[in-house]
Amino acid sequence: MAYDINEDEFKAILKAAEDWPRADTLADFSYGTAGFRMRADLLDYVVFTVGLVASLRSRKCAGNAIGVMITASHNPAEDNGVKIVDPMGEMLMSDWEPYAKFMANARTPEQLRNCFMHIINTAQVHDHNARKVIFARDTRPSGARLVRALKAALEATNTEYVDYGILTTPQLHYLVKATNTVKMDKPYGEVSEEGYYKKLSKAFSEAINHATRPPSTPVTVDCANGVGAPKMKKLIEHLPEGALDIQIVNDRIESPEDLNNHCGADFVKTSQRVPQSFTGKAFDRWCSLDGDADRIIYYFVEEGKVFRLLDGDRIATLAAAFIGELVRKAGLDEVITIAIVQTAYANGASTKYVEQNLKLKVEFTNTGVKHLHHVAAMKDIGVYFEANGHGTVLFSERAVKAMRKHQPQSTAQMEALETLRALTDLINQTVGDALSDFLLVETILAHKEWTVKEWLATYTDLPNKLAKCLVTDRSAYTSVPGTAEQRLATPARVQPKIDEIVSKYRDGRCFVRASGTEDAVRVYGEAAEVYDTEDLVAKVCDFIGSYGGKSP
Numbered sequence: 001m002a003y004d005i006n007e008d009e010f011k012a013i014l015k016a017a018e019d020w021p022r023a024d025t026l027a028d029f030s031y032g033t034a035g036f037r038m039r040a041d042l043l044d045y046v047v048f049t050v051g052l053v054a055s056l057r058s059r060k061c062a063g064n065a066i067g068v069m070i071t072a073s074h075n076p077a078e079d080n081g082v083k084i085v086d087p088m089g090e091m092l093m094s095d096w097e098p099y100a101k102f103m104a105n106a107r108t109p110e111q112l113r114n115c116f117m118h119i120i121n122t123a124q125v126h127d128h129n130a131r132k133v134i135f136a137r138d139t140r141p142s143g144a145r146l147v148r149a150l151k152a153a154l155e156a157t158n159t160e161y162v163d164y165g166i167l168t169t170p171q172l173h174y175l176v177k178a179t180n181t182v183k184m185d186k187p188y189g190e191v192s193e194e195g196y197y198k199k200l201s202k203a204f205s206e207a208i209n210h211a212t213r214p215p216s217t218p219v220t221v222d223c224a225n226g227v228g229a230p231k232m233k234k235l236i237e238h239l240p241e242g243a244l245d246i247q248i249v250n251d252r253i254e255s256p257e258d259l260n261n262h263c264g265a266d267f268v269k270t271s272q273r274v275p276q277s278f279t280g281k282a283f284d285r286w287c288s289l290d291g292d293a294d295r296i297i298y299y300f301v302e303e304g305k306v307f308r309l310l311d312g313d314r315i316a317t318l319a320a321a322f323i324g325e326l327v328r329k330a331g332l333d334e335v336i337t338i339a340i341v342q343t344a345y346a347n348g349a350s351t352k353y354v355e356q357n358l359k360l361k362v363e364f365t366n367t368g369v370k371h372l373h374h375v376a377a378m379k380d381i382g383v384y385f386e387a388n389g390h391g392t393v394l395f396s397e398r399a400v401k402a403m404r405k406h407q408p409q410s411t412a413q414m415e416a417l418e419t420l421r422a423l424t425d426l427i428n429q430t431v432g433d434a435l436s437d438f439l440l441v442e443t444i445l446a447h448k449e450w451t452v453k454e455w456l457a458t459y460t461d462l463p464n465k466l467a468k469c470l471v472t473d474r475s476a477y478t479s480v481p482g483t484a485e486q487r488l489a490t491p492a493r494v495q496p497k498i499d500e501i502v503s504k505y506r507d508g509r510c511f512v513r514a515s516g517t518e519d520a521v522r523v524y525g526e527a528a529e530v531y532d533t534e535d536l537v538a539k540v541c542d543f544i545g546s547y548g549g550k551s552p
């Protein structure tokens with residue numbers, strides 16, 4: 001059946017669009033791993049069209065609220081980005097990504113009209129349906145202007161909206177799910193920023209209730225000079241008195257140029273160095289959030305200033321081991337299984353540890369949260385983390401029911417069960433969340449009475465290196481499907497050469513994939529020795545440089 005465009009609505013759209021003209025670029029914009037992301041001054045029209053798509057998506061989803069988040073995460077301050085959040089707080093359904101792309105690339109009113117018609121007809125969107133969008137932005141100055149572009153689209157399409165101002169990305173995901181479950185048996189949480197803190201702090205109190213004592217050492221949080229700083233401070237106000245001793249550094253949100261600049265999770269992970277303002281002594285526990293607080297990584301220095309990283313793989317293994325123990329102690333191990341989902345960037349040693357020590361199954365997916373999330377959501381309990389610190393633990397309906405119904409046979413069983421139940425509320429079920437993951441890690445360390453030293457001792461990382469090569473056309477680099485991006489299909493000559501190089505190193509592993517967020521290809525390498533790893537990655541980069549572009 002054909003659906004017709006509402007002419008009045010479309011007139012209003014064209015009128016509103018006049019204020020937000022498309023940037024005069026030849027290249028097409030693309031909806032990548034995490035939405036659109038680019039220099040903020042190119043984004044006005046893109047955000048405007050995202051407003052149109054979000055409105056249509058809400059109509060398609062029976063008037064449920066759709067989220068729009070304006071952020072460029074760990075990118076420099078001059079960038080910005082925008083992404084769409086689906087009704088249960090998950091990433092936009094991938095079938096809709098091409099619609100978003102199509103709309104952002106419409107260059108004339110006719111093209112815009114065709115896109116609108118195309119979406120209405122292919123996705124079968126009823127014009128008369130209710131529509132609602134809720135949105136927020138990070139601390140970037142360009143966010144305020146982009147919000148105006150978004151509102152213009154929402155007003156033109158007669159879409160009800162709520163502007164939540166400045167939030168972390170996971171807080172917006174929380175609010176989307178909370179908004180759409182408000183009338184259900186089990187609402188996700190109160191529909192307010194305050195409700196988010198209340199939910200987390202209550203769950204945290206319950207989760208540490210059976211720990212012998214709270215962590216006895218302080219923890220310092222590097223907030224990347226971004227939105228995580230004010231939000232972490234608010235969270236702390238809600239935590240039980242004296243539960244954690246938290247210091248905050250890099251909280252200068254009033255100076256945009258400091259955002260992610262020599263600080264934050266991405267800087268620490270990629271440069272394998274401590275951030276600016278680091279004052280830690282040997283074995284002090286530190287962690288870094290990224291610019292929109294959906295990633296977290298931990299680290300410390302040993303005596304002699306040796307830097308030690310406790311990245312997403314470490315958080316995944318810590319969480320899986322702890323949850324596995326709780327499930328066993330609660331007497332639920334016959335009923336509930338746990339799986340870990342990783343990407344090819346996970347250190348080989350972590351995968352080996354999960355399989356051999358924790359005896360859990362590991363599955364690999366392509367890079368990008370949506371891929372990991374999707375696989376983890378099919379498990380009873382799915383633990384997923386990218387090495388870069390983005391991840392969460394998903395509890396299926398089935399697992400939650402089993403925990404609810406289970407009658408503990410002893411005090412020990414009861415305590416394990418209560419802690420497990422608390423974790424289902426503590427851990428953000430929509431997306432990786434640095435604040436929630438922070439409380440999770442602190443809970444586990446308290447229960448285990450571990451310092452960073454014991455945590456690091458669980459296994460030894462293989463030396464690894466991630467490099468970036470600038471190429472003339474990254475789209476020439478495509479992966480073989482089903483290989484979790486570990487093998488290139490094109491350019492045809494590259495993979496055989498990588499294989500040849502890798503074969504010369506003990507425990508060597510190396511893969512190349514096109515970045516979804518930058519104009520570059522990434523080269524990841526691992527080997528038994530540090531100098532081998534350096535050598536391996538340098539050789540592959542050289543080859544790519546000579547083959548398809550320039551290496552930095």
Ligand code: 16G
Binds near residue numbers: 369516518
């Ligand atoms: C985005 C993804 C992250 C991924 C990264 C890879 C989301 C929310 N974020 O930040 O999961 O690791 O892109 O970047 O999906 P790359 O494609 O440039 O290597």
Ligand code: MG
Binds near residue numbers: 073074291293294295
């Ligand atoms: Mg981020």
